[in-house]
Amino acid sequence: MSEKSFYDKISSIDVRLIYVSIALVLSSVIINPIGMPITIGEHATNLYNFIEQLPEDSLILIGIDFDVGLYSEMGFSLEAIIKHISSRGLRFIALSIHMDGPVNWAKANSRIDFPSNYIYGEDYVYLGFIAGQETAQAAIASDLKKVVTSDFMGIPFSELPIMNGVENSQDFAFIIEVTGQGHNIDSTARQYGSMFNRPLAYAVAGAAIPLAMPYYPRLALAVLPSIIGAAQYEYLADVPSSALKATDAVSLAHIFLFGLLILSHIGFWGQLSKAKRSGGKIV
């Protein structure tokens, strides 16, 4: 059996070694953050500035529509945005058209320290999961109180002062959709943005950023990108939390992947060149 060349070796690193390496790299910076600097992007800045200039009696609609497994990508954005909204005393209504929404809300709610004068039912409420995807959004945008009559815990709207006077999407100053799914991005743009001309913003998973970018900047004033956007927003809103701690891990993971891809291609090109010289092929 012929000995493997250098190029063969670097093209065929044992995947278990890759798994162990990435686990060690990530866990080391999560346990002991280095504190690498970050730059603030325009999307986080746009969203922050827009929320800062909203009048004090503004009502915001937040759509919590992502898989619970993606909490580390979008949940931190959700927390940072809610912390900023609550610190400014703005009111928000959250709801979900994704089945995992209630789980994500419960997690975010347990991790956020609301100001003492920020009261559930008066300043914020969670309406739970509403089935129907875009049909639900269309119904909510047209006539919210016909679709939902109580919050997630079954408290009727008559006992929730925040719901007084809320009829449809025209009553919302701003709509934020936190999602990882392309069809939610499109449906939000259609039902709230195009139909009712509501200002929109998205906080999306990394893989969904290209799907949300077509709506920027005309329909969506910001597309907060994944955990990086969350970290930038935490910095701007002065609510440092898990996303900022995770930026070291994100940086190292990306650099690790970059290095692996370069390595695999050096090996591949070396094998290709060797095969061409010897008149063979790489299978």
Added chain:
Amino acid sequence: MTAVPTLFKRKIPIAMTFIIALVVALQYGIEHPYIITSSNTLKIFGVVVSSIAIILASLTLVISQMGYVVKKKADYWVGGLASLIFFAIFFSVGLVRGIESVEWAWIQKNIFSACTTALMGVAGFLFVSASYRAYKAKNIDGYLLLASGLLVMLSNTPAAVVLWPTFGPIGKWIMSVLNTNVQRAILVTVALGTVATAIRTVLGWQRGYMD
């Protein structure tokens, strides 16, 4: 003799589809109170039907998994049994104790959330190793994809942007010029196809939804 089945199986559903679609579509052009009220009511019907669909999906899940368990289908029955056990746990806790109970919160956090997050975490490792093993640029398209992918990835790497700030504008240009324009073209094309399909469905020329 076939007139009655055809009436109920084909003509009435097509007529209902046409009327409902017309009423909902008219709302976006005619602001008449009757049209708006009817359209809003129909949208609420859609929410109710979707909720019923979820119940139906749950029943289908239980029936299909029970089939695997009863028939002891190789490689399937263990997963089927686990699905049924957890379905029973979640269903009974939710029904008996309620979704605002401590027990429900516990099983959500410690079973559902923990398992789903672990699965997503494992997917990250798989993604890295799959990129290393499978992605090899062999032609000009591959090289362009590799280069643009690496540049966008580095523009989203905080440390890389601090080291060389030009990564930021390069990534932004790729996303906002190349990607956005192509995505918009795709969106418009999809929208045209959707309109064509919707017209065919509303007029009864396309009846796939009735099968």
